[in-house]
Amino acid sequence: MRQDEGLGTLLGYQLQQANLIMGDDARRALEPYGLSPAKLTALLLIRANPGCDQSALGRALSINRSSAMKLVNFLVTAALIERRLGRDLRTNALHLLPGVDERLEAMIAALRGSDRHMSARLTEGERATLLALLRRIGP
Amino acid sequence: MRQDEGLGTLLGYQLQQANLIMGDDARRALEPYGLSPAKLTALLLIRANPGCDQSALGRALSINRSSAMKLVNFLVTAALIERRLGRDLRTNALHLLPGVDERLEAMIAALRGSDRHMSARLTEGERATLLALLRRIGP
DNA sequence: TATTGTTATACTCTATAACTATA
């Protein structure tokens, strides 16, 4: 199949392609832990914000309350976090369960390994340049 | 909500963030045409490979035959393409319907507008650098 | 035996809408 010419000059298209490639590998790297990259991100957010509630987590992940609910349910069922009583009777407070912090370190190491592997064709300087440019994407 | 430190130094994470931002805007830009970026990509592939079959299209998009089937069904129902008789009696040949080529140009213009808007904070040189670096992502 | 299209089914992620309890 021939590629469309012009598609390759769109930043959005190249971004999507690179993201698919890295995402697939990241997913593979986290498979032994039973977590997707998105779920690991949620876990890291909860670790950085112990006691946060589901709605705040959802906002940070750009998903709504209902979707955040499902995500939290999964993490609770997987015995990674727990819901404690929050500042309100309406609100619950999310906390990592004991021992999860250590397991998180292993997951991050796996993710970093994947990240390195998929950017192996870039020098350190190029990698830093890429990171800096990506941070400036936006309206 | 505080961000996890370290997450921002992962290429995969920044890639994902940038991709989400650009993808949202691209989706908005194509809304008037009733197409998602992925569906436009399929259309561009069919234009670049007139007479291709569904399985080849699927392979080019990294989706399987069954998913390609659904995609082609959508494009047929939207009166954008048609299935003609292929080289086999098993195979059908995908072709753009008359007039779609012109409409495609408008869609591409909208997409390019979005692309430029979301990379407005980059110089031309930086944009080219980013494109080149993204192309080198991979194992 | 292998390939193409097709259908049925299911899974993931997301959203909307409505409800309950609390504030």
Added chain:
DNA sequence: TATAGTTATAGAGTATAACAATA
């Protein structure tokens, strides 16, 4: 009246498994 959690439901996008027709 507004907010947090919850539930039911739906839609997009993907996959697997099976089947028929054709090669």
